[in-house]
Amino acid sequence: MKAQKIKLAVDAVVFGYEKERLYILLIQQKFGPLKNQWALPGGFVKNGEGLQQAVERELREETGMTLDYLEQLATFGDDIERDPRAQVVTVAYYGLVNSSRFVLHAGSDAEKTQWFPIHDAPKLAFDHAQILETALERLKGKLRYQAVGFDLLDKEFPFSDLEQLYMTILERKIDRRNFRKKMLSLGFIEETTKQAAKTNGRPGKLFRFNQKKYKKLRKQGFHFELKFA
């Protein structure tokens, strides 16, 4: 076999949630043919480095952000010209964080690093617009059958905060009554005895996500599907 000249990279799609808006974390390229263009944080995998390790390192180096967990999204390499420098295959990861909790600082390979509202982001380099689109679809899909985003809310939250999180990510209104009924029926969201601060003149209890119970249910093969029809 001829020596393989394909390069392997990793990219991170980091969604931020803050004040009812969804953001995407981008860096501005400092070097190379796409200098000054905005892109997802990422870069080449180092020899002896695992994929997850590589994407965490790139994210840290380029944005100063340390994340415990990024989920593998997909690998992009059907288009052999997706990167003008060489044939580069990239393994993309994604995660969702509370953007207010992170102070960003551009690293050595990045000119700037910044959160952009998801639908108000600059044109992206490479095929990163497609990677972002794929990640957004995955995230929306995941909301339907997994407990997503509870770490973005306060530990005890008014139910309307959960509704708002779902509406923001799904980019649509949801039927609040059905959503509440269904969510509470799943058994991993508990009503506390505490009262939420009044909003819209409608006071209500605070709720809590029971992660232990959720994990236990999942182990038992528990599945759910939320509908937002």
Next chain:
Amino acid sequence: MKAQKIKLAVDAVVFGYEKERLYILLIQQKFGPLKNQWALPGGFVKNGEGLQQAVERELREETGMTLDYLEQLATFGDDIERDPRAQVVTVAYYGLVNSSRFVLHAGSDAEKTQWFPIHDAPKLAFDHAQILETALERLKGKLRYQAVGFDLLDKEFPFSDLEQLYMTILERKIDRRNFRKKMLSLGFIEETTKQAAKTNGRPGKLFRFNQKKYKKLRKQGFHFELKFA
């Protein structure tokens, strides 16, 4: 940056369905340190080759099988020693076919190629057991929210064939009455006017999968979730 020494491979998890059993397609290694061991079909991506193209080529070369579509499963590369030869990252794909329709013939890199019942397969080389397990989980999950496997059935099929397909893949019994009711309510399975051959002394109509309708529904954002509780 130091020259990247990581190699990029592709592997194919091809499930075969035949006579109410699920099979996995394996090849026996002809060369290398894992000579004679059974493994998933796959190999290194060639320069200038896209990922999907590479996995289709490897499958064809090693087993003689030509598949139109394999879906990307996941990329394995956290364990840098998963391959004893070098640091190899592999992009795994999976597909489901009617195994009776394929005549297998081992190619240049494979000693033998063979279908094995999914739970009666030999020990697999590399981390291929883990890749197979991941694919099987994905396939089971997919049954819940996508129309999977209709191309494995006859064009017009008794409903019991569909039930059996689901039970085989899920490896469990399902509540037949609920399954039928739910499936038919989704709108993409049509009852024909034709009578099925008698089985179990219970005659019934033949059914048909309306792919056009299914695709249209999907485009409209249609989602479903089957429960097999």
